[in-house]
Amino acid sequence: MSATIDDELWAALGDPTRRRLLDLLLADGHGTATSLSDRMPVTRQAVAKHLVVLERAELVVARKEGREVRYVVNDAQFARAVRQLATVGAAWDARLRRIKKIAESIQALRSMD
Amino acid sequence: MEYGTIEREIHIDAPPDVVYEVITTPEHIAQWWGFDAEFPAVPDGQGRMTRPARDGRGQLVVPISVVEADAPRRFVFRWVHPEDQPATPENSFLVTFELEPAGGGTLLRLTEAGFREVGWEAATLEAYYRDHSVGWDQHLPSLAAYVARVARA
Numbered sequence: 295m296s297a298t299i300d301d302e303l304w305a306a307l308g309d310p311t312r313r314r315l316l317d318l319l320l321a322d323g324h325g326t327a328t329s330l331s332d333r334m335p336v337t338r339q340a341v342a343k344h345l346v347v348l349e350r351a352e353l354v355v356a357r358k359e360g361r362e363v364r365y366v367v368n369d370a371q372f373a374r375a376v377r378q379l380a381t382v383g384a385a386w387d388a389r390l391r392r393i394k395k396i397a398e399s400i401q402a403l404r405s406m407d
Numbered sequence: 408m409e410y411g412t413i414e415r416e417i418h419i420d421a422p423p424d425v426v427y428e429v430i431t432t433p434e435h436i437a438q439w440w441g442f443d444a445e446f447p448a449v450p451d452g453q454g455r456m457t458r459p460a461r462d463g464r465g466q467l468v469v470p471i472s473v474v475e476a477d478a479p480r481r482f483v484f485r486w487v488h489p490e491d492q493p494a495t496p497e498n499s500f501l502v503t504f505e506l507e508p509a510g511g512g513t514l515l516r517l518t519e520a521g522f523r524e525v526g527w528e529a530a531t532l533e534a535y536y537r538d539h540s541v542g543w544d545q546h547l548p549s550l551a552a553y554v555a556r557v558a559r560a
Binding site for chain 2: 382383386387389390391392393394396397398400401404
């Protein structure tokens with residue numbers, strides 16, 4: 295996947311309204327701009343714009359149904375985004391464990407004196 | 408879930424001054440992070456961290472810029488900005504260590520922020536810098552000897 299698409303993915307996730315939309319789509323399985331705007335303090339037009347950004351980042355997939363467009367989460371792309379950050383978190387977990395081990399070892403030796 | 412920030416907390420059975428020393432001094436940083444650190448642990452202290460590149464060719468060089476150094480309570484720095492540029496919210500990650508006395512030991516809080524601002528590519532870069540777990544497992548048996556030496560010093 296190219297760097298440009300990666301940037302788009304991250305920018306798409308950076309906005310709290312879009313993250314809330316993703317949360318709703320993950321919980322409900324699917325949604326339209328109308329159904330989603332009913333559950334959020336933003337207009338249908340604003341929701342529609344955010345959905346387009348999410349679609350461009352491949353985080354959601356759009357399907358035309360009559361006059362409405364129905365959106366579902368693209369599981370593969372979403373998992374990829376979450377996995378990326380989890381990796382960074384795991385690195386800090388390991389670093390903190392080592393900080394703990396070193397500090398406690400020093401403390402144990404000091405209290406023996 | 409906040410996608411742009413990592414937050415962690417760990418209790419350590421050692422007082423804040425010991426933990427602060429482990430977090431900020433090059434000798435200890437080499438042990439817990441695997442980087443040779445060269446930076447003054449003072450506000451606006453500029454420096455770099457290096458380690459051999461994973462592919463065995465050359466050095467990985469990572470700039471670091473200290474934001475706050477308030478022993479033994481807070482240590483804040485930015486890192487991974489381009490070497491020829493000052494660290495800003497747009498080009499670096501902000502790491503904050505907060506130390507709080509707790510039950511005779513220390514509650515250590517870590518946050519790393521900036522993934523959203525810096526963008527996906529830099530988050531990938533941070534993942535690349537992450538410690539190699541196999542390498543660290545091999546490293547740990549030597550830790551006891553190292554700590555004994557430090558405590559004597």
